[in-house]
Amino acid sequence: MNNLPKSAYVHIPFCHRRCFYCDFSVIPVGDKVTSVYGLENKIINDYLYILKKEILSIKHKSSLSTIYIGGGTPSILDPLQIGEIIKIFKINYGIDNGAEITMEVDPASFEESDMYGFIKAGVNRFSLGAQSFNNQTLKKAGRRHESNDVKKSCSWLSKAKNGNYIKSWSLDLIQNLPCNDFDNWRFDLENALNYNPPHISIYDLIVEEGTVFKKLKDSGLLHLPNDEESYKNSELTSTILKQSGYTRYEISNYSIPGHQSRHNRVYWNGLGWWGFGQGSTSSPWGKKFTRPRDNKEYTKWVIHQSEVNLDESLVSTSYQELELDEKIMLGMRLKEGINIKKTFKENGWDEQISRINFEKLIKIWEKYRAVGLICNEGDRYYLSDPKGMELSNQILISMFEWWEKIN
Ligand code: SF4
Numbered sequence: 001m002n003n004l005p006k007s008a009y010v011h012i013p014f015c016h017r018r019c020f021y022c023d024f025s026v027i028p029v030g031d032k033v034t035s036v037y038g039l040e041n042k043i044i045n046d047y048l049y050i051l052k053k054e055i056l057s058i059k060h061k062s063s064l065s066t067i068y069i070g071g072g073t074p075s076i077l078d079p080l081q082i083g084e085i086i087k088i089f090k091i092n093y094g095i096d097n098g099a100e101i102t103m104e105v106d107p108a109s110f111e112e113s114d115m116y117g118f119i120k121a122g123v124n125r126f127s128l129g130a131q132s133f134n135n136q137t138l139k140k141a142g143r144r145h146e147s148n149d150v151k152k153s154c155s156w157l158s159k160a161k162n163g164n165y166i167k168s169w170s171l172d173l174i175q176n177l178p179c180n181d182f183d184n185w186r187f188d189l190e191n192a193l194n195y196n197p198p199h200i201s202i203y204d205l206i207v208e209e210g211t212v213f214k215k216l217k218d219s220g221l222l223h224l225p226n227d228e229e230s231y232k233n234s235e236l237t238s239t240i241l242k243q244s245g246y247t248r249y250e251i252s253n254y255s256i257p258g259h260q261s262r263h264n265r266v267y268w269n270g271l272g273w274w275g276f277g278q279g280s281t282s283s284p285w286g287k288k289f290t291r292p293r294d295n296k297e298y299t300k301w302v303i304h305q306s307e308v309n310l311d312e313s314l315v316s317t318s319y320q321e322l323e324l325d326e327k328i329m330l331g332m333r334l335k336e337g338i339n340i341k342k343t344f345k346e347n348g349w350d351e352q353i354s355r356i357n358f359e360k361l362i363k364i365w366e367k368y369r370a371v372g373l374i375c376n377e378g379d380r381y382y383l384s385d386p387k388g389m390e391l392s393n394q395i396l397i398s399m400f401e402w403w404e405k406i407n
Pocket of ligand 1: 014015016017018019022023024026071072073106129
């Protein structure tokens with residue numbers, strides 16, 4: 001069978017407590033965690049039992065070239081539990097030689113000995129949720145770790161990379177958190193660069209409904225960098241990281257050569273992947289499907305699936321191309337952008353329809369091109385860095401409006 005997904009995402013929803021900006025599907029388990037916590041905890045073991053059932057429920061599968069264990073906080077689990085998840089994939093799907101196996105780790109629940117345990121279990125890439133090196137910022141964001149925990153984790157990961165125990169690692173930071181003025185943000189970036197992470201993700205803070213940040217914002221108590229300050233921070237990020245040899249290969253992701261996230265590329269290139277665990281999204285056949293975010297509902301859903309196997313994301317065998325607007329949106333997030341005419345052709349449009357729709361889109365984009373937000377080389381269109389990438393939202397919204405009008 002062609003086009004079977006080669007990638008799997010696994011969601012581990014446990015966290016010590018919920019950070020003030022987080023709206024992920026998370027189960028807070030309290031602060032009293034030790035490195036063997038995951039092994040002894042009933043809620044975690046019950047979840048892993050159901051998760052394995054879900055992974056085993058897929059009928060048509062092929063060997064995997066990327067696995068991403070995210071969360072939540074997967075480093076709350078014991079290395080034995082992580083090893084068991086990887087083993088299930090190995091036995092039932094197969095794992096390709098040289099596959100990328102990433103695990104997210106949190107500085108508050110990460111020890112050097114655990115890291116080597118996770119490596120022994122099969123993990124070869126780590127993503128460290130540092131968020132900041134500034135204690136005041138971390139406290140205001142409701143994080144449990146401090147700057148020293150981040151620094152210790154970075155030095156262990158750097159040592160493991162230099163000793164060839166892992167292929168790569170990523171340092172994740174959040175831009176525009178409280179206290180992230182220009183100087184503090186520069187402090188974060190400079191600290192990050194001290195450890196030479198091969199990959200850096202810089203996420204922009206989004207204040208989501210239902211979070212502590214949203215409540216603070218509504219009460220006028222959340223003090224974030226304003227638009228001008230945010231733009232200056234973004235410019236600084238792009239300049240400093242480029243000067244240090246990083247390429248901004250996607251709006252939020254920078255890497256040195258050879259260290260792009262292969263797993264995330266699957267999402268951005270519109271390829272299929274399996275998603276397992278509560279709240280996770282699967283897109284094995286082009287169409288997206290999200291599991292229930294609530295633990296009880298997710299458990300019920302998996303049990304139901306294993307009895308009747310109804311959901312088409314588990315049983316379909318035919319691949320559907322992504323919708324064209326989604327393809328353009330994902331492509332425009334990448335440094336290389338997207339060849340618009342080629343994408344139209346792949347969408348099945350004949351030459352005349354392609355030409356008419358192309359002209360309409362380019363007319364809308366002309367104002368962005370005139371001020372250097374969008375660039376093109378022939379039919380390949382891409383966002384300029386940092387200007388276009390920072391204002392990507394309005395450019396992509398204009399594309400969605402075009403899509404609605406022509407449909
Ligand atoms: S550690 Fe990550 S997933 Fe967990 S609550 Fe904080 S931001 Fe959310």
